Amino acid sequence: MADQAQSTNFKEAFSLFDKRGTGRVDLDSLGDLLRACGQNPTLAEIGDLKGGMRGGDFDFDAFQKILNRPGGFRDPGEPEEYCRGLQVFDKDLTGFIGVGQFRYILTNLGEKMSDDEVDELLKAVDTSSGELNYMGECRYYRSEGSVSVV
Template sequence: MTQDLTRFIEYREAFALFDKRGTGQLPKETLGELLRSLGQNPTQAEVQQLQGQVGNTFDYDHFLQILNRPDGWKPAGTADEFIKGFQVFDKAGNGFIGAGELRYVLTQLGEKMSDEEVDELLKGFQVQDGQINYHSFVRSILAQ
């Protein structure tokens, strides 16, 4: 009961943070970011499908229906799974990947990110001789 109440409060607060105008309605474009802010991991395809179902805006009740959908959400994956994925690009086998290659992977393969999203993601990461330690990168991202 207490956990449900805590979760309800967290959902309400997150929705309110995105409701900058205080109208009780959010533009459909904020749906993916709102879900991710609550620890969900929808793909871009899932977000687009959900956006198609809500019209131009959605309210808190509709958001709760989406958040608590019957088929649930896929887990984000474990650090080891992501590290194994990056190992494919680690030609030297030293735990590092080129910063340019990492950018390419994130913007061109799988669930594509924008250059701006990658810039934000890479803020604060040490680049040594054009290389990023992908073990540290993965653990840091998943800890956020």
Template sequence: MAAPDFTPDQLEDFKEAFGLFDRVGDNMVAFNQVAAIMRALGQNPQNKEVNEILGNPSADDLANKRLKFDDFLPMLVKVNQMPKGTLDDYVEGLRVFDKEGNGTVMGAELRIVLGTLGEKMTEVEIDGLLQGQEDENGSINYEAFVKHILSV
């Protein structure tokens, strides 16, 4: 299946990455690996979006159903076409936590937000994300932080 959004080199890379998640050797992956594969390929879908694309499978289906690359590719195309947040969207979202209006948020507060709201992150993920971002007062310049995240 050819996807108009992707070059032949990209398709080859996608197929190779897909194959890395094939734990059984049958050229298929489990439903519960689809989100991880998409993220490994540079996408950032929410788990809710992936579940919708998969047809809202049960927990049992997530763990046991498998799909082929030819079935995965249209899902990747769909995720790739979803609207992405912009720098301004993310900065505006963090501005809510800027109590002093000085372009910074407290690192401790951001840690709580990242660990409790939306798609919750683990402490290890949060530590990795915020490493080197806090100044000596524990504050984070959120515009620089968002630029850093979007560049990774």
């Protein structure tokens, strides 16, 4: 069960996603809202959760039940794990991989992302050289104490 501070944070996040101010959030925003609350649902989990809900939106009580579900969601992992995974594709161990290769990895391996999701992710990093400095990104996220795909 979430403590009082967490519950307050969850309510704040929920209200940010409540675009119409009705106390309800569009079902299509469920995955983003869960991630904003520090959860790490898979696309399959999000699909299952959506399938179990009626209507096109949900209220905070329904959201709390999802947050407090038995077993929770998988741990997002440590930045080092992502670095090691990307290092497999870095043949020369330079700390860089091609943007096209990175896109291929994210859209074809593991839990696949859409091209739009990858485009959104790549907006946050410098890709002007055609390569992604994944080791630099890993160092950044390790120092920030947060986790990202890169």
